Amino acid sequence: MHDDEVSVPFETVRALVDAQFPRWRGLPVERVASEGTVNAIFRIGDRLTARFPLQRQEAAAARQWLECEAEAARELFGRTRFPTPEPVALGEPGAGYPLPWSVQTWVPGAVATDRYPGRSVGFAHDLAEFINDVRAIDTRGRTFGGQGRGGELQAHDPWMQTCLERSGMLLDVPRLRRLWIVMRQLPRGEYADTMNHGDLIPGNVLVAGSRLAGVLDVGGLGVADRALDLVSAWHLLERGPRQVLREELGCDDLEWERGKAWAFVQAMGLVWYYEHSNPVMSRMGRRTLGRVMADSPSA
Template sequence: MHEDQLSISTETVRELVRDQFPEWRELHVRSIRSQGTVNAIFRIGDDLAARFPLQPADVADTRRWLETEAQAARELAGCTRFPTPEPVALGDPGHGYPLPWSVQTWVSGTIATPTDPAGSIPFAHDLAEFIRDIRAIDTRGRTFSGRGRGGDLKSHDAWMEICLDKSEGLLEVPRLRLMWAELRQLPRGSSADVMTHGDLIPGNVLVAQGRLAGVLDVGGFGPADPALDLVGAWHLLDDAPRRRLREELGCDDLEWRRGKAWAFEQAMGAAWYYRESNPAMSEMGQVTLRRLIADEPVDVA
């Protein structure tokens, strides 16, 4: 998926586990197919998941990031009724793999897709509950301080221009260009930052029998624009469940449209960047953009 992507084999993971965590040496290790773009995932026994960063980075910086992710996971654990991964251990580089890595608890469920369980009203109810529970966690005075999604929409203009240029022949670029020109101007309003998951895409959501079974990739949990987690409305839901989500969260027009803007920004990047290397991520982006266009038609004449 990335030009400089690291590779790691199941045998290497077994050797790292045997050397660094001998208490797990008898547990079966197997690779897990994932839509994720940041980590390679391996299951250790029935209860653990090991995550290996896919792109080269400084060792100390990577360890600090993994520690930050673990702290975020600890803070979120138990704050909702929906299971989330909990940190277990940090591993060291070795056997040819150059970076620290992490071990979390395994959360059971089936990975959602852009179309399943998109039509489920009960799932929309669960998702609204999860978002409400996240928002209710005390920020302890923290505010958004990153450069990714969750702050100023206009700060993403340069990236959106790249995405629009790269999407020629794949997407309805003239229509999408006009959409971004409108969405980027949405003011923040008076709402303060709240705690957010930050990445409610299908690959991070687990389902069972049409209900929310768990939420993965919680390392980005932190303060941001309250509209940020509304990306899930567009990545995960069809029209009727999406309306139910909005009703249950009580979103006003400005917050709802800012949620559209964050979903647009994320979908634009996924659609072209992963077109060849991660078709599931690309398809997610394209499905989300079709939903956004259907909900907010733009005259390109």
């Protein structure tokens, strides 16, 4: 998926687990099929998950990021009734793999890409509860870090220009360009920033019986525009349940439109970048853009 991607063979993972965590030598190791783009995922026994970063980088920088992820996971763990991963250990480079890696608890459930919950009103209620639970976490005086989604929409102009240029043969670029011209002008509003999960896409959401069963990839938890987690409304829900989510969260027009804009920013990058390397992610981006455009008839 990436030019600098690191290979993570099963034999390497088995060797790393056995050498660095002897107490797990007797546990089976199994690669987990995933459309994720950041980590290769392996299950260790019934209760553990090993995550191996896929993009090559300095080992010290990777370790710092994994430590930040673990800190975020600990901050969220137990703050909502929906299960989230708990950090267990950090592994070191070895056996030909050049980066540190992490181990966390396994959270059962089917990813929303495999078991679509978008028409479930119950799932919409669950999702609203999770977002409210995350928003209730004390920011402890922290502010948006200025990187990634969650700050000013106009800061994403260069990236959006790249996405529009790369999408000429894939999407209705003139219409999407008009839509971005409107979205990028949405003001920040007077509401305070809150804690956000930061990446509520189908691959990070677990379902069981059309209800929310858990949430993964919690390392991006942090302070940002309170509208950021509303990306889930367009990534995960059809029109009826989407309206239920809005009513449950009490979103005004500005907050709702900014949530739609953040979903737009994320989806635009998925379609062209993963067209060949990760078709599931590319299709997700298309589906989200279709919902956004259907909710923006004047574009």
